[in-house]
Amino acid sequence: KAGALAEELEYNLYIVGGFVRDLLLGKANLDLDLVVEGDGIEFARRLNKELKGELDIYHEFGTAVLTLEDGMKLDVATTRVEYYSGIASLPEVELGCIQQDLFRRDFSINALAIQLNGHSFGQLVDYFNGREDLEQGVIRLLHNFSLYDDPTRIFRGLRFASRYGFKFEPRTKELIKQAVDLDVIEKLSNNRLFSKLQLGLQDKYPIKFINLLQEENILSYISPDIRWNEEKEKLATKVVDVLEWLKTLNLSFKFNEWVLYLMVLIWGMNHEQIKEFNQKFNLNKNLSYRLFFTLSFDSLSSRLKAAEDNSEIYYLLEGFAIEDLLLLLIKDFTLKDKVKLYLEELRWIDIKVSGEDIIDFGYKPGPFFQDALQAVKKAKLDGKIVNYQQEQRYLRD
Ligand code: ATP
Numbered sequence: 164k165a166g167a168l169a170e171e172l173e174y175n176l177y178i179v180g181g182f183v184r185d186l187l188l189g190k191a192n193l194d195l196d197l198v199v200e201g202d203g204i205e206f207a208r209r210l211n212k213e214l215k216g217e218l219d220i221y222h223e224f225g226t227a228v229l230t231l232e233d234g235m236k237l238d239v240a241t242t243r244v245e246y247y248s249g250i251a252s253l254p255e256v257e258l259g260c261i262q263q264d265l266f267r268r269d270f271s272i273n274a275l276a277i278q279l280n281g282h283s284f285g286q287l288v289d290y291f292n293g294r295e296d297l298e299q300g301v302i303r304l305l306h307n308f309s310l311y312d313d314p315t316r317i318f319r320g321l322r323f324a325s326r327y328g329f330k331f332e333p334r335t336k337e338l339i340k341q342a343v344d345l346d347v348i349e350k351l352s353n354n355r356l357f358s359k360l361q362l363g364l365q366d367k368y369p370i371k372f373i374n375l376l377q378e379e380n381i382l383s384y385i386s387p388d389i390r391w392n393e394e395k396e397k398l399a400t401k402v403v404d405v406l407e408w409l410k411t412l413n414l415s416f417k418f419n420e421w422v423l424y425l426m427v428l429i430w431g432m433n434h435e436q437i438k439e440f441n442q443k444f445n446l447n448k449n450l451s452y453r454l455f456f457t458l459s460f461d462s463l464s465s466r467l468k469a470a471e472d473n474s475e476i477y478y479l480l481e482g483f484a485i486e487d488l489l490l491l492l493i494k495d496f497t498l499k500d501k502v503k504l505y506l507e508e509l510r511w512i513d514i515k516v517s518g519e520d521i522i523d524f525g526y527k528p529g530p531f532f533q534d535a536l537q538a539v540k541k542a543k544l545d546g547k548i549v550n551y552q553q554e555q556r557y558l559r560d
Contacts, residue, residue: 164213165197169280172209174201177261177276177288184272187297188327196238198276200260203227203241210239240264262290269316270323270335271296271303296332303332310342314351317342318359321379325363325371339379348384357444360385364421364428370399373428386443388436389428399427401493408499409489414506416485422453426490430457449484456487464491467498474544476501477509514540516554524559 169176177198185192199206204220207227211218216231225241242260265274265288275297276288287294296303302320310316317339323329331339348356363372376382377391402423409416429440437458441451463479470476480488480502488502516539518532526532539557542548548557 165210166280166284168206168209168213169199169201172201172206174199174206174280175261176200176206176279178279179265179276180268180273183275183277183287184293184297186277187275187294193235194238195236196240197279198240198242198261198264200242203239206241207237207239210237261288265290266305268305269309269313269319271305272301272323272329274305300327300329301332302329302335304335304338307338310338310347314342314347315355315359317348317379317381318363321372321375321381322363322366325368325375326366328371343380343384346384348381353443354445356385357446361421361425364424365419369421369424370396373399373424386429386432386436386440388432388440390431391428395427395430398430398493399424401496402427402489405489405492405496408492408496412503412506418485422450422486423489423493425450426453426457426486427493429454430460432457434458453484453486456483456490460490460494464495464498467491467501468495470501472545473504473509474541476505477512477544480505481510509544512540512544514543514554515551516558520555520558 165176178195179198180194180196182192182195197203203225204222204227207218207220207229211229214229214231216229216237219228219230221227227239229237229239231237242264261276265276268274271291271293273293274291275293278284278286278288291305292303302324304310304316304320320331320335320339324331351359360376363369363376366372373382373391374396376385382389382391402420406420406423429437432440432454434455437454440446441454446454463483467476467479470479488506492499492502514536516536518528518536521532521535522528535558539548539554542557543554548554
């Protein structure tokens with residue numbers, strides 16, 4: 164439909180960027196970026212009339228996002244009209260437009276397009292050798308000042324290198340080194356810096372991504388207090404095993420896996436350093452607590468090891484987030500049975516007796532109520548009592 168509409172409007176239409184890259188790599192990518200040599204917003208409006216999705220228009224960027232019922236998203240961008248207005252029928256100029264659009268991109272592997280209209284339907288547009296670079300597994304910047312224009316490209320490059328196991332082409336490697344040495348990363352706001360780190364940790368191979376950050380001397384820009392070494396890398400490799408183990412429990416938890424990698428990454432920082440890190444990146448409360456947890460890790464771990472009674476295990480683990488518990492196992496998987504017991508059983512145990520029962524026994528409310536109920540809960544956790552009657556008897560005694 165898009166191709167036919169482009170023909171009707173006499174626009175050239177291309178699909179560009181990540182979708183094409185992943186198509187050639189044989190990988191799925193559901194982000195469709197369309198570029199038209201013409202009025203992209205008008206094109207998106209007309210296309211949406213046919214596809215009946217939801218349309219968001221961003222006039223300032225000349226782009227539109229079309230969301231279809233099945234959740235699929237189409238980004239439609241416009242190549243700037245002034246480049247070719249009035250002479251749209253001249254093919255060299257038309258080609259020039261998509262060429263310029265592609266030249267603005269970061270790496271050759273992301274600067275590929277496929278034409279979607281007319282006689283050239285399905286034709287690969289490859290001005291910068293992107294296809295060969297994909298075949299060779301090479302990441303190549305398109306121009307020398309690219310990283311100064313946009314330092315986030317360094318992080319994008321590392322992300323693609325880690326995701327696909329690609330190498331930087333020598334000149335690109337040199338450009339990254341030069342840009343990092345010239346402190347280009349300091350130009351990024353802390354918010355952006357953190358979001359680029361997060362994207363890398365969320366990508367397919369977070370450990371490789373961290374290794375590349377280390378190799379390119381970028382970790383110190385995130386925090387001078389981060390230490391990354393073989394020992395921590397080894398720990399990080401355990402994340403996957405622990406997550407697999409968690410799956411076998413069949414419990415549903417909502418949490419972000421990348422946070423585990425972040426916890427391992429900052430592990431070893433002291434209280435002051437973590438506080439600074441949290442402030443620098445303006446991390447939310449939950450995330451800040453997770454990072455602070457790395458400080459209590461050692462004592463919790465040894466106390467849990469020594470714990471024998473169920474109630475001891477319960478009171479040790481109560482209040483910690485699932486990420487914290489998983490971190491315990493990342494460091495010491497022998498604790499898994501205790502964590503499992505807590506997750507599957509202990510945390511659900513509740514008592515049915517309440518202050519009302521104590522009043523029924525003829526007592527006036529007082530601070531001892533709390534202790535008495537706590538004692539009942541402890542007995543229940545340890546399996547000494549199981550039902551309401553036993554709880555009542557225990558409470559009375
Ligand atoms: P991913 O698979 O991680 O989503 P992607 O390449 O599809 O990767 P997008 O952020 O969706 O990432 O970008 C789409 C396209 O836009 C890229 O393929 C690239 O051509 C271009 N692009 C994105 N970010 C930049 C950038 N910072 N500098 C230059 N071009 C960029």
